[in-house]
Amino acid sequence: MKLFHIRGGVHPAGNKERSAAQAIADLPLAPLLHVPMQQHSGAPALPVVRRGEQVLKGQLIGHSQGTVSAPVHAPTSGRIMGVGSYPAHHPSGIPVRTISLKPDGEDRWITPSDPLVDPFTLSGEEIAARVSAAGVVGMGGAAFPAGVKLNLRTRYRLHTLVINGAECEPYLTCDDRLMREQPEEVLDGVRIMAHALGVSHILIGIENNKPEAQAALREAARKALATQDAAAPTIRVVGLPTRYPMGSAKHLVKALSGRETPARGRTADLGMVVYNAATAFAVHEALRLGRPLVSRLVTVTGGAIRYPANLRVHLGTPVERLIEFCGGFREPPARLVSGGPMMGEPLPSVRVPVVKGSMGILALTAQEVAQREEGPCIRCGNCVRACPCGLLPLEMAAHARVGNLERVVGLGLLDCISCGSCAYVCPAGIPLVQYFNYAKGELAARQRAKHKQMETRRLAEQRTARLEALQRAKREALAQRKAAAAKPMAPPRPSPGEARI
């Protein structure tokens, strides 16, 4: 299949060899799980269990709140030890609402509440509802509730489902292993999603550094195509050039279709929806087995890890359990990172739990991090050439440094995907992403402040209007009473202002 050019990007060392060779292993249950209520983008879930309560694996313990939210389920059977706060899987380590669960060791599943039926007999809405109820979120990092996106066909005319198996971040191999070891399950999830979205084409994009995964999915697709009827969507497995950030949804869509997602728009504007391969697997589990999302694959690797691995982990398992299972550290790590080295975030502590969006735990040595002191910009333009979005990172950083937010926004701050390609190639070691994140945070804070100010003004104006109406009503009533006193026979009548207040 013809692929289209995407601009910029970088070729970081893959460093996938050590963990790519390791088959998926089950991590033994931890003695205590800490399951946060916020594991997705959107509103946090609301706890629906109490301390001391006995729960089964897959039982609902956190109810989703609002349109963009996801429920949380018990990762195993056991007893609720408390509903409190615990450090989040976030660089801040800020305490968040968390349910602590003591496993009973039996790992007993709850009976699915919805009867299991052939998903292809269900409507798109029903599939989306089941996916939402199973707490499935995008497993590629953003953790956006998957069911919400499955309903996009009510608003867009969609034609293609794109499965993102690029896994362009260095080090990470869990998607690779999943596609290699369970290609049929992944493909089944893909086909269920395609059915729900009502699309006629499926494109599965996998970078060319994963030939085994490509072959496995091609074989699975061949079998599926042989048995499915002619009206079913076409399936193509596409080899993608190994280039970061190929896995950015907007860039993946450009490479496949040659069209760019309009600024501030969605890939759905082009009729395409993008899901991660691991999300497809979670959809398969939810629809075929009635199992909500309670575990995920995590790559544990990095130069400081003794035995790298791809682990199937119960959500809520403390990160230190994963590291212990992998034989601990070969040498003290210079940095612990959640996710890939390009866009991952530092872990505040090894005690934080694994959540739905945790793709990898990296223990990097100082040599791998290659941290350097910030020098002066020499305007070499490396960042301009590397930027996949066509931005001028050096100018944006210079304006962000002096707090000139308007200029940074004018230069395209909101088009920046924070991929870090610019900082990766900067010879001066300027932490460009940090400047942009600062500017984005500052912008959000200013917008909130402005919104608040306008709300306050609106309320104040309403209050003034209300008080004036009240005064006017009183005056009118007084005048009427005076008139009534002059003409004693007229009956008293409430003024319209009084009735309203």
Add this chain to the structure above:
Amino acid sequence: MTIPSPIIGPHAHGGDSIPRAMGLVMLALIPATLFGLVQFGWPARYLFVTTVLAALLFEALGLGLAGRSLRPLKDGSALLTGWLLAMTLPPWAPWWIGVVGAALAILVGKQVFGGLGQNLFNPAMVARVALLVAFPLPMTRFVAPSVTLGPDAPGMVGALGISLGATPLDGISSASLLGQVRTELSRGLGLDNILAGAYDPWQQMWGHAAGSLGETSALLLVLGGLFLLYRQAITWHIPVALLGALTLLATLTHGLDPARYPGALYHLLSGATLLGAFFIATDPVTSPVSPRGQLLFGAGCGALVFVIRTWAGYPEGMAFAVLLMNACTPLIDHYLRPRIYGRNARGAPLSYADAAERRL
């Protein structure tokens, strides 16, 4: 175990650094430099060492005066500036030309603006132009290789007399090819007559010609430039656009009147064309950042070189051309930005004709 927090990705780096970038340029300069130092003998060696040392000294002085740490000395930029300046000086110029030039380059050309990365103009070219305007005589006295390699060439001690300015160069100095051709043309001679004895493309290519210290060997400069391209220390845009524009203009005018306008090869092989195209115009600090901007910048340099050589008051125009285009760089960067993903060239979000029917 807790890890100190406010660190942000990427948690990996491509390995490029400022000292590495500077080092690559110096590495690429070595062949042409060695050639110049051998061909032009001891006076050239003294001048080179003096200029480079003075550049480092003035960098330290500038940093000290500004109350900054002396660490930037190690980034190699001052060394490279001194080196490039020395390459563009007449090889038998007295020592103080190198020292004054280094002071102009480092203090006036760079530190006044705030140090590395802040200067608008190429420091080495600022110095060269200032020297040319202030001291026209020592800046235009070149010596032919027949003298510098001849039997009367000064030895290590005898060269001191030239470097200290005690030995007069009258009688042995000559003009560069560009200067000679210009003078003769202005006297009404035809190009065929002028070039017949003075110009041999092969000798120009090897560098066996009178000229500035490091600009003579076309072959070795191209070799260095190709090395820089190969190691991705520079991109092709500026050199190709510069040489392309110069070639185009020279070919056109030569076609119109071969007796007055020399051909493209003459322009490419003489003067500072190749040194400028690969090593000077490509200075990252003072050239545009976007590929399209670099093409325009390079083409502008090439065109200006041609215009100055052909019609202006100086026989060679590389330094002026680079400085003039340096002045345009902020403007070029402002107008020639890359197109942002998802937006059209004017910055408005893309819209597709069939998008409306898609959005139900």
